[in-house]
Each structure stands twice: as structure tokens, then as C-alpha cells.
Amino acid sequence: MGSEMRTGSTTSDANSQPAVIYRMLHDLSHHERAELLHNLQQAADDLHAKPRRVASRRWIVRFLALCCLGLVPWTIGLAVTLPRSYLVGNWPLAWTGFDVILLGCLSTTAWALWKQRQVAVPASMITSVLLLCDAWFDILTAHGGRCLMLSIATAVFAEVPIAILLGVISVRLQHASVRVARRVESHTAFQPLWRTPLITSAEVPSTLGKPPGEDGGATSNSARRAGGDAPRSAAPTHGRRRSRVVA
Numbered sequence: 001m002g003s004e005m006r007t008g009s010t011t012s013d014a015n016s017q018p019a020v021i022y023r024m025l026h027d028l029s030h031h032e033r034a035e036l037l038h039n040l041q042q043a044a045d046d047l048h049a050k051p052r053r054v055a056s057r058r059w060i061v062r063f064l065a066l067c068c069l070g071l072v073p074w075t076i077g078l079a080v081t082l083p084r085s086y087l088v089g090n091w092p093l094a095w096t097g098f099d100v101i102l103l104g105c106l107s108t109t110a111w112a113l114w115k116q117r118q119v120a121v122p123a124s125m126i127t128s129v130l131l132l133c134d135a136w137f138d139i140l141t142a143h144g145g146r147c148l149m150l151s152i153a154t155a156v157f158a159e160v161p162i163a164i165l166l167g168v169i170s171v172r173l174q175h176a177s178v179r180v181a182r183r184v185e186s187h188t189a190f191q192p193l194w195r196t197p198l199i200t201s202a203e204v205p206s207t208l209g210k211p212p213g214e215d216g217g218a219t220s221n222s223a224r225r226a227g228g229d230a231p232r233s234a235a236p237t238h239g240r241r242r243s244r245v246v247a
Contacts, residue, residue: 102130109166121177124170131163 028036088094105127112120135155142151174193178184181199 098130098134102127102134105130113169118177121170121173124166124173128163128166128170131159131166135159135163 025033105123109120109123109127111117112123135151138151138159139148139155142148171193178196178199
């Protein structure tokens with residue numbers, strides 16, 4: 001008798017689930033239905049695209065591994081066969097071209113940090129690496145005496161400190177981006193970047209990056225159905241203020 005009652009109760013619950021889901025969908029607003037359909041479509045697209053992403057990532061990793069294997073004998077061959085001195089015909093063009101690229105990276109980094117743009121992360125890291133390369137080749141290609149001392153002083157007091165500063169900035173911006181994407185508290189300690197997993201598009205919430213107030217209709221409707229009022233800000237901003245991520 002008891003098992004029959006339990007079986008009947010389970011069957012009744014199973015039959016009532018579609019009705020409950022239909023009633024919940026009926027109570028949704030037009031904006032909430034559109035957002036639900038968008039999320040379902042995005043989940044389906046991510047499910048179908050995941051095998052392609054995995055295959056592409058494996059192909060890229062294998063290709064880079066082959067590049068590393070090929071670079072090892074190439075480097076050894078250069079170390080054995082290159083002459084100790086070499087006359088270059090395009091020496092001014094080589095260094096002025098490098099300095100133009102460095103100037104472009106420095107100005108891009110400054111603009112991106114001023115405007116609070118995500119391009120500041122790769123720009124600062126690239127500029128840091130270029131500054132270290134500049135210091136390295138300045139010292140190794142300098143003649144002895146005054147020229148060598150000037151190259152060492154420039155590297156110690158200008159290029160290397162600025163490179164370290166930009167490297168720290170890029171790492172802190174990366175951590176700030178991870179906190180925003182994964183909604184982690186700012187005081188949470190982070191692992192080093194070489195141990196922090198990559199953020200994929202599937203991890204980023206669909207509401208992230210939307211203009212303020214775009215999903216406010218769903219929030220207010222849900223709050224009204226729950227019998228409460230949506231939280232209000234202390235003072236209206238009227239779009240004049242913009243939130244920024246601080247590294």
C-alpha cells in the first residue's frame with residue numbers, strides 16, 4: 001500500500017512538472033523570455049563548439065611544441081657557426097625601426113591606461129619585453145669604454161625599471177580581469193598567472209559587458225514577483241559616472 005502511494009505520488013509529481021514549468025514561463029516578462037532563449041542558445045552553441053575548440057587548442061599546442069624543438073638545434077647551430085664580429089649595412093635602420101616600434105608600444109600603453117581599455121594588458125607586457133630586449137642588445141653591441149658605460153647606465157636606471165613597472169602593471173590588470181570575470185572578491189589571494197586557468201568565453205556571464213540598466217527589467221520583475229522591491233542606488237548617476245577596474 002505504501003509503495004503504491006509513493007509510486008502514485010511520484011507519477012503525479014512527474015506529470016505536474018511540465019505544468020509548473022509552463023506556468024513559470026508564462027509569468028516571465030518579454031525581456032526575461034528573450035534572455036532565457038539567448039542563454040539556452042548560447043549554451044547549445046558552446047556545447048557544439050567545445051569539441052572544435054579542444055581540437056584547435058591541441059593543434060596549436062603541438063605546433064608550438066614543434067617550433068620549440070626546431071629552435072633548439074637552430075640556436076646551437078648559430079652559437080657554433082656565427083662569427084664574433086659582423087659588419088651590418090643597415091645598422092641605423094635596424095635601431096631606428098626598433099625605436100619606432102618601441103615608441104608605438106609605449107604610446108599605446110599610455111593611451112590604454114589613460115582610457116582604461118583592455119588593450120593595456122598586452123600593450124604593457126609587449127612594451128616591457130621590448131625594453132628588456134633594448135637593454136640586452138644595447139649592452140652586448142656597445143663598444144668598450146664610454147659607450148658601454150652609457151648603455152649599462154641607461155639599462156639600469158631607465159629601461160629595466162620601466163620594464164619591471166609595466167610587467168607588474170600587466171600582471172595586476174590580468175588579476176583584476178580574472179576577478180571581474182569570475183566574480184571573486186578583491187581581497188582574495190590569487191595564484192601566479194602560470195598557475196591560473198584561462199578564462200574561456202563559456203565562463204563569462206552573458207550579462208557582463210551590457211550597458212547599465214539593460215537587464216534591469218528582469219531584475220525588477222523578479223523582485224516584484226518575490227514580493228520585494230529592487231535595491232535602489234543612493235543617488236542617480238544619469239550615465240555620467242563610469243565604473244572602472246582598478247588593478
